[in-house]
Amino acid sequence: MLQQIAPWGWPACAALFILLVGPFLKKSHLFSFGVAFVTALVSIFLAWQGWISATGDTIGFLLFDKFTYLFVLFFLLALVFVLLLSYSYLESFGIARPEYYALLLFMVFGMGCMAGGSNLMVIFLGLEIMSVSVYVLCGFQRTNVLCVEASLKYFLIGAFASAFLLLGIAFIYGATNTTDIIALHQSGALTFSGDTKIYALLGLSLISVGLAFKIAVVPFHFWAPDVYEGAPVVVTTFMATAVKAAGFAALLRIIWALFQWDPVLFSKVVWIGAVLTMTVGNVAALLQRNLKRMLAYSSVAHAGYALIPLVAFPQQSSAVVASISFYLLTYILMTVGAFAVLIALTEPGQEHCDMQYLRGMGVKKPFLGFVMTVFLLSLAGIPPTMGFFGKYYMFLQAVQAGSIWLVVIGLLNSVISVYYYLGPVVVMYFGGKEETRTPEDRSVWLSSPAAVIAVIWICFLSVSLLGLFPSNLLDLIQHSSAAWLVAIR
């Protein structure tokens, strides 16, 4: 048990260690960063070992299968990126405190429990551990009003969402007498009658609402733009990537357990949810001039895309889970990349997220301009990037399930998204001769911290190479999802 939980249990211990020792040291920032970074790397190794040897056992309330470890790897990957991005950022904003790293590590612990929980209560607990940490992190820059506002907003809405989720779990327990997802899965189609049936459906819908809040599905997305904009950009990066991936991991587990109560209703809800989420996210993003807000709405839209394959859930469950997992990894890589470029542009104590700030960047900072373009094209899903392949993989599932119109709507949404993703490209490159003739000094680009540049390089190489040669990664992910869904059936 200890050995198996180590990949995400170990970060929690490290977090406690940082909290205990950190405040008493002189170089507490460097110390806590070092501990967190080493922990993350060791955990990645452990998670990889876990992935290789995972057998799909359930120990206690946790499911140790390849799916769990795959998602833990995603979280840890995002954690490594965010740690590398954070160090210089926190220094320059004067908010370099050990708690920051402890909270990030706690979040990973919570996320691991969400992905690996075999009991609704464990999933809920994981979600709370993650959420409480992220509320604090959102308001980490206490002197900034927007930041505190974001934190408060997120906290209030998040508390609501948690209440919904918990109430839903309670109703389901009332209807079925269990909160174990395997038992729920095996209970089969909805055979309740009278009051029990109402409780079960009520529970199901309340859980859906709770999770929809967390992954920002329309109409439960209103918090996202404000929180994304207000939070420090490094925290936004982690929220947009790892938190979303964790939400989807929990969603997939719960859907697997509960969809068969009413598959027809389920696919209808998914259909409507996906269409609304994509369309609202994309249309709202069209109007944004602030890049953080734009990426917030785009993250709403991407949640919508990721719902699309769920309409194929009963028949092709393994492929559906694989395609969503693949897309989440894709999304982590390209979003971290885009945010990393913003962080590279940050001046001490000041974030520059207005689109106008990018003006002429294609000439002034050719490398940053170029990789930003690649990330944006990938987000828009233009081949041969990874974003295209990920989207393609998901849409393939929906087409196979016969939801042609859903895919048509999804793809037309991609066209809308091309418009706003190319917006920054216009600002960066199309300035005309006057503006760009004088290549200014590249000092800002040179002064970007090496760690940030490293993250950008990793994301850039993955997004471009894994889009062209996705086969190995694909095998890995398909194997993970197949292992989960076959082992338990």
Next chain:
Amino acid sequence: MIIVWAQAHILTLLTFLPMVGAFFILLLPKKEFNSIRATALGTTLVVLALNLWAYFRFQGIPDFEFQETVAWIPAFHVYYRLGVDGVSFLLILLTSFLMPIVVLSSWRDIEHRVKEFFFLMLILQTGMIGTFAALDFFLFYVFWEIMLIPMYFLIGVWGSGKRIMAAFKFVLYTMVGSVLMLVAILYGYFKTGQSFYLLDWVQASFTHQEQIWMFLAFALAFAIKVPIFPLHTWLPDAHTEAPTAGSVILAGVLLKMGTYGFYRFAMPLFPEAVVKFGPFILTLAVIGVVYGSLVAMVQKDLKRLVAYSSVAHLGFVILGLFALNQIGVQGAVLQMLNHGLSTGALCLLVGMVYERRHTRLIADYGGIAKVVPMYAFFFVFVTLSSIGLPGLNNFVGEFMVLLGIFQAKKIFAIVAITGVVLSAVYMLWAVERVFFGKINHDANRSLKDLKWREVCVLVPLCVAMIWIGVYPQPLLKKISASTENFLKLTTRTTTLSLRSPEGRSNLPLCQMEVASSLRSSQ
């Protein structure tokens, strides 16, 4: 040894050599303008030489030649499959013929961000050749979309006037069409038992309903690209605002992607839909011919005039393809080539004078034939080619198309023939206003005539025009087997006959054997 290897991988070489050149350019220092230009020119010339060499080795049999197959993403049955028939190889040849010309023409034209410019041009070439050579739908779609991005930058960065709007219009129009095509591709993938291979699709039996829908999805993507009236509105903007090199490539090659798409995918795969929508598309094409010519007549901007003339000329190509007889289709293919040469040359000429005077308005010129006699000579020559003077290239193509459509549907031929007359009107009228009469603007008196570099750019085009006009037989010989094949596939009446064993032998494909042997070897 090396020749055998080169011949076996000739299409890969042609496709990816430009990309290799592009990476070399990336390595060069930013300020070394001349070595950047020379690298680009060298790369395109090597590609052209290779392409000519391969063209002589091309046999013109009714099958895909120079085929290459490598597994790419086995989990999705995606293969890297290249192969060409007479038509696609002709279009590849057109591409590699135009590229060195374009590079040479932008030698002095492009002075800022030279490195990025030539980098994008070469990437664009990879995209274009790849699109013509791909036999796998996934691969085709990837190349098809790759082309968008360099073109978007070419228009947006080096364009003039309302370039940003034009660039967006170009990308968004094309994207709308191509995403619907992607849906059809995904649907077909499952209908054909999970295959992206063109020949599997040919053998698949789509129901009538499926054919209709898939044809519509494909046809929309290609019709936007051609462009067929009324989907043409992006072209005048994109074409006008693009830099000279961009408009040459746009008019010369990118528009052919649309007609090539009809030829390769939309028509032979969905014959029932062709029967159903044929008259409708013919009507639109003929409207395009007349409407394009009429609108071209009233343009004040030379480049917009050329853009609308493209709408008219491409209407002829569609007419020829949908005439569904040998002479019409051959004429259409020849016309694709001709339009690339003539309109490409026109864009270059307009670009040359724009470089000198920074205006494209017809009213700003007048009587300049006396000042720049050499320029005037080339312009008039290309104009005569464009309006179809006997002995030059367009005459052959247009004549064949009209003959074909006359045999098939007389009424369309009668209406389309007015297009020939109108094209003479708008082109000659423009020539008259620009070159003859009195010189009204003093700025025009000091206009410089063509430099030797510019003459070098134009002469190959003019030679090709005369050659095709006088002796098109060698070209036609290499495409005739492919067009016959196309016709047999497109006019097959029912898909049912394909499934029966007797029908199988009737199928005009020795590719069938190739396809089955390929599958068994995998």
